Amino acid sequence: xxxxxxxxxxxxxxxxxxxxxxxxxxxxxxxxxxxxxxxxxxxxxxxxxxxxxxxxxxxxxxxxxxxxxxxxxxxxxxxxxxxxxxxxxxxxxxxxxxxxxxxxxxxxxxxxxxxxxxxxxxxxxxxxxxxxxxxxxxxxxxxxxxxxxxxxxxxxxxxxxxxxxxxxxxxxxxxxxxxxxxxxxxxxxxxxxxxxxxxxxxxxxxxxxxxxxxxxxxxxxxxxxxxxxxxxxxxxxxxxxxxxxxxxxxxxxxxxxxxxxxxxxxxxxxxxxxxxxxxxxxxxxxxxxxxxxxxxxxxxxxxxxxxxxxxxxxxxxxxxxxxxxxxxxxxxxxxxxxxxxxxxxxxxxxxxxxxxxxxxxxxxxxxxxxxxxxxxxxxxxxxxxxxxxxxxxxxxxxxxxxxxxxxxxxxxxxxxxxxxxxxxxxxxxxxxxxxxxxxxxxxxxxxxxxxxxxxxxxxxxxxxxxxxxxxxxxxxxxxxxxxxx
Amino acid sequence: xxxxxxxxxxxxxxxxxxxxxxxxxxxxxxxxxxxxxxxxxxxxxxxxxxxxxxxxxxxxxxxxxxxxxxxxxxxxxxxxxxxxxxxxxxxxxxx
Numbered sequence: 377x378x379x380x381x382x383x384x385x386x387x388x389x390x391x392x393x394x395x396x397x398x399x400x401x402x403x404x405x406x407x408x409x410x411x412x413x414x415x416x417x418x419x420x421x422x423x424x425x426x427x428x429x430x431x432x433x434x435x436x437x438x439x440x441x442x443x444x445x446x447x448x449x450x451x452x453x454x455x456x457x458x459x460x461x462x463x464x465x466x467x468x469x470x471x472x473x474x475x476x477x478x479x480x481x482x483x484x485x486x487x488x489x490x491x492x493x494x495x496x497x498x499x500x501x502x503x504x505x506x507x508x509x510x511x512x513x514x515x516x517x518x519x520x521x522x523x524x525x526x527x528x529x530x531x532x533x534x535x536x537x538x539x540x541x542x543x544x545x546x547x548x549x550x551x552x553x554x555x556x557x558x559x560x561x562x563x564x565x566x567x568x569x570x571x572x573x574x575x576x577x578x579x580x581x582x583x584x585x586x587x588x589x590x591x592x593x594x595x596x597x598x599x600x601x602x603x604x605x606x607x608x609x610x611x612x613x614x615x616x617x618x619x620x621x622x623x624x625x626x627x628x629x630x631x632x633x634x635x636x637x638x639x640x641x642x643x644x645x646x647x648x649x650x651x652x653x654x655x656x657x658x659x660x661x662x663x664x665x666x667x668x669x670x671x672x673x674x675x676x677x678x679x680x681x682x683x684x685x686x687x688x689x690x691x692x693x694x695x696x697x698x699x700x701x702x703x704x705x706x707x708x709x710x711x712x713x714x715x716x717x718x719x720x721x722x723x724x725x726x727x728x729x730x731x732x733x734x735x736x737x738x739x740x741x742x743x744x745x746x747x748x749x750x751x752x753x754x755x756x757x758x759x760x761x762x763x764x765x766x767x768x769x770x771x772x773x774x775x776x777x778x779x780x781x782x783x784x785x786x787x788x789x790x791x792x793x794x795x796x797x798x799x800x801x802x803x804x805x806x807x808x809x810x811x812x813x814x815x816x817x818x819x820x821x822x823x824x825x826x827x828x829x830x831x832x833x834x835x836x837x838x839x840x841x842x843x844x845x846x847x848x849x850x851x852x853x854x855x856x857x858x859x860x861x
Numbered sequence: 862x863x864x865x866x867x868x869x870x871x872x873x874x875x876x877x878x879x880x881x882x883x884x885x886x887x888x889x890x891x892x893x894x895x896x897x898x899x900x901x902x903x904x905x906x907x908x909x910x911x912x913x914x915x916x917x918x919x920x921x922x923x924x925x926x927x928x929x930x931x932x933x934x935x936x937x938x939x940x941x942x943x944x945x946x947x948x949x950x951x952x953x954x955x956x
Binding site for chain 2: 615701718743756759762809
C-alpha cells in the first residue's frame with residue numbers, strides 16, 4: 377500500500393512506533409512528485425530545502441518524545457494564492473511571478489502549529505478565476521485520471537496533487553466552487569466551510585464576500601482533521617466569524633439514522649449527464665439504506681445563481697485587483713511615460729485574458745448608470761437565493777445533489793466559450809452565494825472519470841455535513857479508487 | 862443593453878487597463894454575450910427585496926488603539942519593483 381493511502385491515524389501510529397520518520401514521508405512526497413509531476417503539472421514551486429529542514433526538526437521532536445500536533449509530519453501542498461512567508465506566491469499570474477510574501481496566511485500559520493510540512497505551492501487558475509486550471513498563466517494542470525482532461529478549477533493543482541498521491545493533503549480556496557468542483561473531477565474529497573469559519577487573512581482576495589479556504593483530502597476523516605486545525609476566529613480578518621469550534625473529528629460517528637435530506641430538482645432535472653445523475657441516485661439509495669430519508673425539494677432561484685455570481689464576483693474582483701498596479705510589488709512595465717501609463721501597462725502586461733475580462737465586467741457593473749441594473753440587482757437576487765436555502769433547511773438537515781453536472785472535460789474544449797465554462801459551476805455557485813458549507817465526496821465513475829456527490833449543510837453545521845459524508849464513505853469504495861499514472 | 866467598442870475603451874480606462882485593438886474587439890463580443898445572459902435577472906421581481914452584501918451579520922471590527930511596531934522598511938520594500946531612499950519609486954506625477 378502506498379504511503380499516502382494510509383489513514384492519518386495509521387501514519388501517526390507508525391511515526392509513534394518508530395516504523396516511519398517524517399523525513400521518509402517527505403522523501404516519499406518528493407519521490408512521487410519526481411515520478412508524476414512532469415505529466416500532472418500540479419506544482420508551481422517546490423520547497424525541498426524548507427520541507428527537509430522541517431522534517432528533520434519534527435523527527436528530532438519525535439525522538440525527544442515531545443507532543444505531536446494534529447497534522448504532525450504530514451506533507452501538504454498549498455494553493456498558490458495563500459501567502460507563505462519567504463516562499464514564492466504567484467496566484468498563477470505573471471503579474472506576481474516574483475512575489476515573495478513577507479508573512480504567512482493565518483491558515484498556513486495554523487498548519488505549521490499543527491506541524492504539517494509544506495512541500496510547495498500548487499497551480500491554479502490565475503487569481504482563482506476559472507473552472508479548469510487552463511487560466512494558469514504558467515501551464516495547465518492535468519487530471520491524473522486522464523491527462524487529456526482538465527482537473528477542474530481553480531484549485532485544480534491542489535486536487536490533482538492529492539489525487540496523484542504527491543501530498544497527503546492540500547489547501548485550496550473556493551469562491552464559486554473552486555474546491556468542490558476540482559475535487560469532484562479528480563475523485564477526492566473537497567470541503568468548502570461556512571463563510572467566515574476559516575480566516576481569509578493572507579488569502580489573496582478575489583471576491584471577498586465569497587472566498588473561503590478549505591481542505592482537499594483523500595477521505596472525509598482527513599478533511600475533518602485539517603478543518604479542526606485551521607478553523608477559528610482571527611482578529612486579523614474582519615469577516616472572521618467569532619464562533620466556538622466544535623469537535624469535527626468526534627462528529628464522525630457513522631450514524632446518520634433519521635437525517636432528513638432534500639434533493640433539489642433544479643440540480644438533477646436538466647443539463648446533467650445521465651451517468652452523473654445515475655451515480656447520485658445510487659448514492660441517495662445508499663444514504664437511505666443507512667437510515668436517512670430523502671425527498672425532492674426546490675431551490676427555485678437556482679437558474680439565476682450563475683448570473684448573480686458573475687456580477688458580484690467580478691465586481692468585487694475589479695475592486696480587489698486594483699491593488700496590482702506595479703508600484704509596491706509584482707511586475708512593472710519597462711519605461712512608462714508617466715504614472716498612469718505605468719498602471720495601465722503593468723496591468724495589461726501582467727494580467728491574463730480571463731482576469732481582464734472579469735475586471736472589465738465588474739468595472740462595468742459598478743460604473744455610474746449601471747450600478748442599479750447590475751450590481752444592486754444581483755445583491756437582491758442573492759437575497760432570494762439565500763432565502764431558498766433558509767426555507768429548505770426548515771424541513772431538512774442536509775441538501776444533497778451532484779457537485780458538477782458533468783465529469784471533467786477535455787483540455788481546450790471550452791476555452792473559447794466563457795459562458796459555457798461558467799455554467800459548469802451551476803451546482804456549487806448557489807451554495808457559495810448562501811455562504812453555507814458543502815463537501816464533495818467521490819460517488820462513482822462516469823465516462824472513465826470520477827463523479828462527485830455534494831452534501832450541503834446549514835451555516836456552521838460542518839459536523840452534520842462531515843458525519844453524513846463519512847458514513848457514506850464508510851459504506852462505499854469510491855474514495856479508495858486511485859488513478860493509474 | 863448592448864455595449865460598443867467605445868464603451869469597452871471607457872471601461873478599460875476606468876479599470877486602468879491598456880487593451881490592444883484585438884482585445885477590445887474580443888471583449889466587446891464576450892461582454893455582450895455575458896451581459897445578455899445576466900439580463901435574465903431582469904425577470905426577477907425584486908421590488909421589496911433587501912440586497913445582501915454579506916451572508917454574515919458583519920459589524921465593524923475595532924482593535925485597541927495601541928502603538929505597535931511597524932514593518933521594517935527593508936521588509937516593506939522587499940518586493941518593490943523600484944525604490945529609492947527607503948521609498949517606492951514611481952515616475953514623476955508633476956512635470
